[in-house]
Amino acid sequence: MWASYAVLTVFLAGYLASLIIRQGDENWTWFDGWAVCGAEILASVLCLGRAVFWPRRRFVALALGIATLSWSIGDVVLTIESLGNASPPSPSLADLFYLGFYPFAYIAILLFIADGTQKLPRSTWLDGAIAGLGAAAACAAFAFQAIVSSTGETIPATMANLAYPIGDVLLLGLVVGGFVALQGRRESAWMMLAAGMALNIVGDTSNLFQNSIGASQFGVILNAIAWPTAIVLMSLAMWVPKRPTGLLERESRGKSSWAFVLPNAAAVSALAVLLVGSLHSVSRVAIGLAAATLVAVGIRLALSVHDMQALSQERHRQSVTDELTGLHNRRYLFRVLEAFFAEAKHHDPEARSLAFLFVDLNRFKEINDSFGHPAGDALLKQLGVRLSGAIRESDLPVRLGGDEFAVLLTDADLDEAKVVAERLAASLEQPFVLDVVTATIGASIGIAMAPTDAIDPAGLVWCADVAMYRAKLSRVPVASYEQTLDLERDQMRLLEELHVAIDEDQLVLHYQPQLDLRNGEILSVEALIRWAHPRLGLLAPVKFLPAAEEAGLMPRITQWVFDEASCQCRDWRQSGRRVSISVNVSASTLLEPGFVSMVRDSLARHGVPGEALVVEITEARVISEIDAARTVIEELQGLGVVVSIDDFGAGVTSLAYLSNLSVGELKLDRSFIAGLVSGDRERDLDLVRSTIELGHALGLRIVAEGIEDAATLQLLARLGCDYGQGYCISKPKPAHELAFRYEMAA
Ligand code: C2E
Ligand code: MG
Ligand code: MG
Numbered sequence: 001m002w003a004s005y006a007v008l009t010v011f012l013a014g015y016l017a018s019l020i021i022r023q024g025d026e027n028w029t030w031f032d033g034w035a036v037c038g039a040e041i042l043a044s045v046l047c048l049g050r051a052v053f054w055p056r057r058r059f060v061a062l063a064l065g066i067a068t069l070s071w072s073i074g075d076v077v078l079t080i081e082s083l084g085n086a087s088p089p090s091p092s093l094a095d096l097f098y099l100g101f102y103p104f105a106y107i108a109i110l111l112f113i114a115d116g117t118q119k120l121p122r123s124t125w126l127d128g129a130i131a132g133l134g135a136a137a138a139c140a141a142f143a144f145q146a147i148v149s150s151t152g153e154t155i156p157a158t159m160a161n162l163a164y165p166i167g168d169v170l171l172l173g174l175v176v177g178g179f180v181a182l183q184g185r186r187e188s189a190w191m192m193l194a195a196g197m198a199l200n201i202v203g204d205t206s207n208l209f210q211n212s213i214g215a216s217q218f219g220v221i222l223n224a225i226a227w228p229t230a231i232v233l234m235s236l237a238m239w240v241p242k243r244p245t246g247l248l249e250r251e252s253r254g255k256s257s258w259a260f261v262l263p264n265a266a267a268v269s270a271l272a273v274l275l276v277g278s279l280h281s282v283s284r285v286a287i288g289l290a291a292a293t294l295v296a297v298g299i300r301l302a303l304s305v306h307d308m309q310a311l312s313q314e315r316h317r318q319s320v321t322d323e324l325t326g327l328h329n330r331r332y333l334f335r336v337l338e339a340f341f342a343e344a345k346h347h348d349p350e351a352r353s354l355a356f357l358f359v360d361l362n363r364f365k366e367i368n369d370s371f372g373h374p375a376g377d378a379l380l381k382q383l384g385v386r387l388s389g390a391i392r393e394s395d396l397p398v399r400l401g402g403d404e405f406a407v408l409l410t411d412a413d414l415d416e417a418k419v420v421a422e423r424l425a426a427s428l429e430q431p432f433v434l435d436v437v438t439a440t441i442g443a444s445i446g447i448a449m450a451p452t453d454a455i456d457p458a459g460l461v462w463c464a465d466v467a468m469y470r471a472k473l474s475r476v477p478v479a480s481y482e483q484t485l486d487l488e489r490d491q492m493r494l495l496e497e498l499h500v501a502i503d504e505d506q507l508v509l510h511y512q513p514q515l516d517l518r519n520g521e522i523l524s525v526e527a528l529i530r531w532a533h534p535r536l537g538l539l540a541p542v543k544f545l546p547a548a549e550e551a552g553l554m555p556r557i558t559q560w561v562f563d564e565a566s567c568q569c570r571d572w573r574q575s576g577r578r579v580s581i582s583v584n585v586s587a588s589t590l591l592e593p594g595f596v597s598m599v600r601d602s603l604a605r606h607g608v609p610g611e612a613l614v615v616e617i618t619e620a621r622v623i624s625e626i627d628a629a630r631t632v633i634e635e636l637q638g639l640g641v642v643v644s645i646d647d648f649g650a651g652v653t654s655l656a657y658l659s660n661l662s663v664g665e666l667k668l669d670r671s672f673i674a675g676l677v678s679g680d681r682e683r684d685l686d687l688v689r690s691t692i693e694l695g696h697a698l699g700l701r702i703v704a705e706g707i708e709d710a711a712t713l714q715l716l717a718r719l720g721c722d723y724g725q726g727y728c729i730s731k732p733k734p735a736h737e738l739a740f741r742y743e744m745a746a
Pocket of ligand 2: 526584616646
């Protein structure tokens with residue numbers, strides 16, 4: 001195949017050389033006629049062969065092959081008609097075959113373009129139409145007149161001669177349209193096809209001028225060489241393999257400026273036709289075509305303006321929208337805040353108020369870390385919807401980035417803001433059902449008010465951030481900046497007092513029994529810390545542990561708890577009660593270097609075996625730092641200590657990761673147990689039931705927390721839960737007040 005094209009190329013070069021040498025005077029029928037016809041037919045057959053043997057763009061090659069074959073047959077007919085220096089009739093049979101080229105060539109071009117562009121934009125078609133109409137107008141004005149007058153003896157002759165420029169004009173329009181549509185691609189196949197078509201048009205045009213204006217030496221050569229070269233070129237184009245376009249290339253393919261050159265030139269030529277038409281006589285057809293060109297230009301302009309507007313609107317929308325959640329983004333928020341503060345400066349500053357809610361998700365990182373970013377993204381998407389659902393129409397929800405959101409309440413006072421924030425926090429407490437997991441994350445919300453708390457956007461966000469952080473530390477869903485200040489003061493004071501409290505033995509442990517639901521015995525208790533504060537009374541852990549954690553006091557407190565618990569355990573054991581004690585450990589303490597040796601020393605000091613100790617940890621940090629946690633858990637297990645996952649189900653509800661941690665116990669979170677018997681929490685019942693089953697399958701002991709009534713206790717016993725803990729059995733109490741008895745109803 002390539003050899004055939006090589007022969008054709010050599011032939012064309014030889015033909016061109018012979019044309020130049022001959023000076024156009026002599027006519028060699030065997031060469032100019034038969035050899036050229038043969039070359040054209042060979043090229044056409046190669047093109048058709050391409051359609052047979054290669055499925056890609058098969059129909060383009062087929063249409064093009066028929067087109068060029070039809071042209072070649074036209075040449076054969078003309079050669080026969082010209083035998084013996086006869087002058088062929090006008091119009092001749094050859095014209096029929098020549099003109100047969102056009103429809104198939106159009107089909108080939110359209111198929112080629114359609115293959116390259118899934119859907120052509122309107123503007124592209126218009127550009128093609130403008131170019132085609134403009135060229136047609138120019139042809140009609142300057143060439144048609146000449147053709148009509150030169151060959152105007154018979155109407156069929158005129159029609160045949162007119163058909164060529166019209167066909168070419170359409171062809172030109174399509175090629176221009178194709179260039180515009182496929183631009184940026186620079187595909188060699190298209191370049192060659194278009195070049196072939198263009199050369200064909202050049203051949204026609206030079207022929208046209210020879211017929212109408214008179215032959216010239218150069219015109220004769222151009223005329224003779226253009227057509228066979230065009231056919232070979234188009235045929236060859238079909239064999240050029242398609243280069244795969246890179247993703248980036250496809251993405252960045254825009255309209256290059258030269259794509260506008262052709263339609264612009266056409267528009268200018270249409271204007272020129274109208275201008276000339278106003279000075280000299282120009283055919284009505286030309287005027288009509290020129291006017292049509294300008295109408296198309298007008299439509300194109302209107303379309304461009306419309307597209308530009310739509311584009312700039314879309315750009316603006318994208319620049320102020322968060323892609324994932326569809327909420328507004330930080331940029332938009334700051335714009336609104338700047339506008340608010342600018343207005344407040346110029347008007348009465350007290351006139352308008354604004355509440356800013358800083359929303360930070362509590363356990364989002366765990367979801368992302370343990371279930372991957374797709375799960376995180378799915379959650380954020382749901383969250384966007386939920387956020388919008390929990391606020392008023394006039395409020396503005398925003399995603400600040402990551403797991404931080406904000407809501408802007410215009411003309412709201414602090415009380416209203418608190419109501420909205422509470423409602424929001426409650427709605428975010430509801431579990432999110434994702435493909436892989438059902439997750440309860442919750443949020444901490446900080447409120448700051450403008451202009452009372454801050455006088456610029458950055459200040460306002462900062463205040464709300466501080467309030468949010470306080471909410472997180474104090475384990476409350478919502479805190480306002482103003483409260484924060486009080487809270488801060490209280491916390492500072494409390495923290496100072498806490499240092500003293502540890503030294504002065506103000507900390508106490510209360511114990512809450514765990515009932516063995518299988519035999520009604522109580523042989524395990526959970527140690528829960530309290531602070532017997534001289535001024536404030538008995539403080540619950542939530543009141544001071546967050547501050548202690550922040551101030552780095554946890555290691556000291558934990559050490560104290562372990563010693564105290566071990567001491568109590570030894571006393572009980574010495575009095576003949578084989579009790580085991582559960583001790584709570586915060587995740588940061590668990591991962592602290594030296595934690596395991598501290599536990600070992602404490603047990604050894606009091607002569608308590610490891611089996612008498614259970615260490616309770618919450619899931620949160622364990623998942624996010626699973627490798628570090630795994631090591632510690634294994635070391636604790638080595639001491640005989642059982643590791644328990646506390647508040648299971650409050651965060652990420654998944655047993656999957658537990659299977660490769662050597663934990664021995666699961667404590668079902670109170671939130672599941674609370675509504676178990678009320679009947680309307682079917683889902684909780686299912687969850688508890690399946691968690692017990694799965695936990696047992698993993699060899700875990702299951703403890704239910706927060707059992708407040710006998711019915712729940714019975715239900716849990718029936719579900720196969722191993723231990724129960726809750727006010728119904730006993731509240732946490734000092735060791736000496738503890739009764740190790742509970743009468744289970746039969
Ligand atoms: P936790 O380990 O989940 O402890 C159970 C909490 O539920 C205790 O609250 C207990 O008093 C409460 N509770 C038990 N039964 C019921 C019931 O039937 N109904 C209700 N409504 N509540 C019940 P507490 O003592 O306030 O402790 C809160 C949290 O503080 C504990 O949750 C634990 O995470 C932490 N904590 C307590 N002591 C220590 C400690 O010594 N060290 C560390 N790091 N954390 C501790
Ligand atoms: Mg606990
Ligand atoms: Mg718990």
